[in-house]
Amino acid sequence: MRSHSDTRFIFVTGGVVSALGKGIAAASIGRLLVARGLRVTIQKFDPYINLDPGTMSPFQHGEVFVTEDGAETDLDLGHYERFTGANTTRGSNVTTGAIYDTVIRRERRGDYLGKTVQVIPHITDEIKQRIRLVAEAQDVDFVITEIGGTVGDIESLPYLE
16 A cells, blocks of 8 residues: 555646536546556535535535435536546545534634634644545545635635645
8 A cells, every 4th residue: 555645636726717627627637647557536625615515506506426425525526436437435525614614623622722723724734634534545646636616716715725
């Protein structure tokens, strides 16, 4: 098994307009790497506050994709699976809401020992941890991470930090 330090990371971000095919681009990059004999996994970070897309309107967000472990996730995970042959899981789709939920639960438990909880470092550290977890959970050469939304959105800033 490869060590986590051998894993390479590719980040796919958009320009100034959302829904221009970042998911298909990320899945296509994954397919090209698989065709070269490399092991790939893909994850998506969505900057909305919802915990997952399960209760979001399909007219606004699109249909959900249900992973093998039962998670209701972004439709792009279906593209990732079809293009790369890799199985995605609950950890493959992370929302800002889920990140904040984790950090707030830790704060309530006292994990931060009374410190002021802030976007930097607490939220950004949790984002980095979610990226590491995917790399550590699978024996892969590449982790492709799509950052949803647009670069100009304030909601995306913690992911780009």
